[in-house]
Amino acid sequence: MKKQFTQGDFYTEWMQGQQALIARWSESAQKATDAFLKGDVSEAMKTSAEGLSNAYSSAVEQQTAMSKRMMSEAETTTQQFAAPFASSPFFGAPFNGASLSGTPFGAMFSGNPSSVNPLQMMQEWAAWQQSMQKAMMPPWGQMFAQFAPQGNPNFFDQWTRFAEAGASSFSMLSQVAKMYEQWQHLSQSWGVSVQKMYSSMAETMPSGVAKDTFRNMFSGATVYMKLFELWMPLLDTMKAGKMPTSEEIQHALSPGKYKEVIDALFEFMIPEQMQTLFAQMNSFTQSLNLSGNQASRIMMAQMEQNAKMIFGMMAHNPEAALNVYNTLMSTYQQAISSMNALPMNQRQSELAEIAQHIMGRMGEYAQTVTKFQHLLYSNGQKALEQLTESAFATGRNKKALTNFDELFKTWVETNESVFHDLFETKEYGTVQSKLGQISSHLYKDFEQMFEVMLKDFPVVTRSHIDELAKTVFELKRKVRDLEKQDESLDDDDGEIATSKAKTSAQKTASKGASNAKAAVKKK
C-alpha cells in the first residue's frame, strides 16, 4: 500500500534541513570570531559573509529539493488515484481541470488574489464544489459500498481502496484545492488584522489578569480556527452523509498545514525567557553602538543579525533569513573598509570571546529546539491520524460527527493522550532539559557581558550585589544559630524563649548588613 504522502519524512527532512543550516552557520560564526580574536577583522568579515552565503544557499537548495520531491510524490499519487477512475464504467467522461478557465471564478487563478472578495469567492467555490459532486454522483454510490462498516478496519487500506475504486477527478479537485488555499490566505490575512486590532484594544484593559486571559483566549481561538480550516471540507462532507474526496482527506492530513496548528498551539507556551533574552540582546547591542566603538559596533551588528536569523529560522520563515542576510551583507560593505586599521583592546577581546560563546550556544539552542519541534510535530501528526481513523470509524457506524466542536473535543482528548505518552519518554525529557540548560547558560553569558562592559565604570554590578547578599545572608544565619541556641536553653529550663536575645541578635545582623553595604558603596 502506498500512502498518499509521507508525514514522517516531511518532518524529518524539515529537521535535517534546519540542523544543517544551523550547523553551517555556527561553523562560519566560529571561524569569524576566531579570526576576530586574532585581530584579523578583514578575514573575520570575509569568513562570516562567505559562511552565511553558503549556509543560506544550501538551505534554499535543500528546501527546493524537498518541495520538488513532495510535488513529484503528489503527482504520482494523483496518477495512481486517477488511473482506475478513468477506466471506471460508472464515469465515462471525467472532468478536466483545464475547464476551470470557463467557470465564473476561473479568473481568480490568474488575477491578484488580494483583489478577490472572500465572500463572493466562498460562494462561488461552494457552487462549483456542489456541481462537481452532483456530476460525480454515480461513482460516489460505488464508493459508499467500498466504505461499508464490514470493510477493512485499517484506515489507510480503506483509504487506498476508496481511491483505487475511482475517487474523483483529481486534477479538477486540485484546482479547487488551489482556490481553497487562496481562501485560506485571505482568511489568515484577515486573522492577522483582527489580531492586531484586538491586541491594541486589550492593551487598555485595567486588569493584568484580564489582559493575559484575553491573550490566551485569542491564542486558543487561533488554534481552533487553524484546525477548523484544515478539517472543514472533510467534516462538512461527512456531516452531509457523503464520502469525502481524496483531496479533502489529503487536505485534512496535510503535514505542512498541520505544522501550523502545532506551531500556533505551542507558540504561546514557549518560555518568555527567550523573548527577554532577545530584548536584552538588542538593548545591549544598542548600548555598544552608542559607545561609538567601530569594532564593537560591527561585531554586535553581526550578533544581532545572526540572532534575528536564528529566530527567523525558528519561526520557519526562510524569507526572514534572506532579509537578515541581505541586511548583514550591506552592513559589512559599509563598515569593512575602516575596520582594517583598528587595534583591539582588552575589553573588546573579552567581549568578543563572550560573543563567541553566545553564538555557539545560540546555534546549539536552535539545533535543540529543532529536535524539540520535530518531536511535537511528529506526535501531533500521529494524533491526527488516530483522530482521522476514529472519525471514519464513527462514520462507518452511522454516527457521523455532527459539528466541529465535537471534533475539536475529540482532537483535544486524542492529542492529550498521545502527547502524554511522548512526555513520558526519556528522549523528550532529555531534549526539554537540554533547552533549559542552554537557556540558563545563555542568560549567564549575557550577564557576564554586562559585567565586562561595566567593569571600567563606577557602578555597582550584579556580582557586587551578590557579594553583599552573601555577606548579609551569612550574618543572618549566624544570628539565627545563636537564637536557636538561646531558644533551646530556654526550652531546657521549661520556658518559652523571650524576645530579648532575638532583638539583640537582630541588631547585630542589621549592623553587619550596614557595614557590608558601606563596603560596597566605597567600592
Place this chain on the structure above:
Amino acid sequence: MNTKTEHEKNDREQANGLNARSAMVIQTMTGVYERLLQSLSALQEVKSVEVGVSEKDCVWEDGHVRLYHFRHKAGKQQQRVRTPLVRTPILIVYALVNRPYMLDLQPDRSLVQQLLLNGVDVYMLDWGYPTRFEHHLTLDDYISGFVDDAVHTVRNHAGVKKVNVLGVCQGGTFSTIYAALFPDKVRNLITIATPIDFSVKDGLLFEWAKEMDVDAMVDSFGVVPAELLNAGFVMLKPFARLQKYMGAFEAMNDETALMNFLRMEQWIFDSPGQPGECYRQFITDLYQQNYLIKGKLQLGRRTVNLQKITMPLLNIYAANDHIVPHSSTKALNRYVSSEDKELYEVPGGHIGIFVGSKAQKELAPKIAEWLGKRDE
C-alpha cells in the same frame, strides 16, 4: 408542474445547498471573532481581581516571609462555628512554587474559612516573592529556620507548647521534614497532596526533574524564574489548557463565573521565583536522589529520619492528582513510626482538592474532626 418551473425550483434548492459550506465557514469564523469581541468587552470591565479574602493579622515577619493569623469573625459567622473547637492552633505551610491564597481564594472557596467555621485557629506562612538577595537560602534555612521560627511564634502567640502543622504540596514535604527534625514541637501532622517518594514513575514532573540540569539553572539565575517553572506546568496538559481557554467564552456572560475563572488565572500565574540553593537541594536530593525515603537527606548537620515522626498523621491526597501522583504521597504512611495514621482521599485534582465544591464540603470538617479527637 412544467419542466421549466421544476428546473427553476431545482436550481433554487441547489443554490441554497451550494451556499451551505461557505455559510458554515463564514458563520464559524465570524462566530469566533464575535465571541472574542464580547470577551474583550467583558474583560475591559474588570478593574481588579480580589483574592485572599479572609481577614488576617501579620504576627511575625523576616524579610519577605510573613506569618499570618486569621481572625474569627464576630456576629453571625461566630454563631455558625461548629464544635469541636480545637484548642491547638494549626500552622499551614504552603509550597514555595505558588501563592498560599489558593487556600483562601474567595468566600465560597476557602479552606481557611471552612477551618475557622469548624472551630480551628489558623496561622499561615506566606513565603513572599524572593529576590536575588534570597538566593542563598537553603532547604535548611526554610525548614529549620523559617518554619521553626513560625512554630516558635505560634507557640508564643497562642500560649501552647505544641502546634498542629498542615503542609500543602511542597509545603507538605517541608512540614514532614520539620516534624522529623522537631517532633517535640508538633502535636499532629497533616499533609495534603504531598510528594514524599520521588522515585515513582507515574508523574511527568517527577520524570522531567530527573533529567534537569538544576546546577545550570541555579548558577545562572540565582533565583530560578517562575516563567521556567510555569512552562513546565503548562506542558503537563497543553491541550487541556487550550480547551480551558475555549471554554472560557462561556464564562464571559456571567459575572460570577468570569470572576471565578479570573481568580484561578490570577493564582496560576502568580508564581514567585525559586531561591536557588533551596531549589537545587530540593531537585537534587529529593527528585533526583530520593534521599528523604532513603534516610540520607542532610539539613545542616542533621540527617532527616522519617521514623522520628511519631505524632498522629493525617495524609490527604487528591483522587486525580496529575502533579503529585498519590503513589508518591501515600508512601509517607509506610515510613513514619506514628501508630495513629490515616490516609484520606478527596475527590478532584491537585487544585480541585481545595476549590472543588465537594472538597469544600468534606475537607475542612474532616480535618477539624480529626484534630478535635487528638487535641490536648
